[in-house]
Amino acid sequence: MKLVFIGAPGAGKGTYAQYLREKYCIPHISTGDIFREEIAKGSELGRRVKEYIDRGELVPDDIVIEVVKKRLNQPDTRNGFILDGFPRTLNQARALDEIVVIDAVIYLNVSEEVAVKRLSGRRICPVCGRVYNIYYEPKPRNDEKCDYDGAQLIMREDDRPEIVRNRYRVFHETFKPIIDYYRNKGLLIEVDSNRSIREVMPELEELLKKKGILRIKPCKPDIKPD
Numbered sequence: 699m700k701l702v703f704i705g706a707p708g709a710g711k712g713t714y715a716q717y718l719r720e721k722y723c724i725p726h727i728s729t730g731d732i733f734r735e736e737i738a739k740g741s742e743l744g745r746r747v748k749e750y751i752d753r754g755e756l757v758p759d760d761i762v763i764e765v766v767k768k769r770l771n772q773p774d775t776r777n778g779f780i781l782d783g784f785p786r787t788l789n790q791a792r793a794l795d796e797i798v799v800i801d802a803v804i805y806l807n808v809s810e811e812v813a814v815k816r817l818s819g820r821r822i823c824p825v826c827g828r829v830y831n832i833y834y835e836p837k838p839r840n841d842e843k844c845d846y847d848g849a850q851l852i853m854r855e856d857d858r859p860e861i862v863r864n865r866y867r868v869f870h871e872t873f874k875p876i877i878d879y880y881r882n883k884g885l886l887i888e889v890d891s892n893r894s895i896r897e898v899m900p901e902l903e904e905l906l907k908k909k910g911i912l913r914i915k916p917c918k919p920d921i922k923p924d
């Protein structure tokens with residue numbers, strides 16, 4: 699089950715990926731996470747990547763491709779994987795075709811209004827790091843205070859409505875060529891991500907089974923999407 703996940707901020711990409719990772723024991727490979735880890739470790743790669751990020755530039759294709767190639771050679775990818783954050787250019791998409799045969803590209807399509815509501819409702823506890831949402835579960839029990847330690851919850855700068863709208867637009871500009879590329883190859887599976895994962899996930903798993911993409915047995919069959 700070799701999958702690429704594409705979705706705007708607020709589409710729930712992380713939630714879907716986490717569910718499949720836990721249930722089927724396949725790795726969730728996020729290039730952003732790999733870069734953050736390498737920077738934290740202070741590795742040679744981390745130092746190179748940090749230079750671009752500090753200048754506010756994108757990490758060049760050749761570095762990103764090299765990192766993904768190395769990661770996909772690890773033995774834990776044998777039964778499948780979820781690629782997240784890659785490819786984000788046509789050049790990267792073509793390079794990926796040289797590295798591995800992708801089974802499907804899951805495009806979580808969310809409307810701008812739903813994305814704004816999901817993200818602008820998010821509140822984080824500065825003390826324990828728990829994440830709440832004032833519109834969806836888990837909601838804080840009283841006001842905007844943490845259920846566990848009573849700390850005043852905060853909103854991340856990135857989650858402010860005007861910033862979410864901008865991130866949403868940038869996503870569509872960036873990913874339109876990638877979405878078209880995979881649609882033309884017949885690999886794109888578009889999911890209506892305005893609905894809850896509880897509704898969408900069973901349908902998606904059925905579809906992947908029907909297409910012969912989901913052939914592995916769950917390692918944790920009892921995990922439910924929520």
Ligand SMILES: [Zn+2]
Nearest residue numbers: 823826844847
């Ligand atoms: Zn807390």
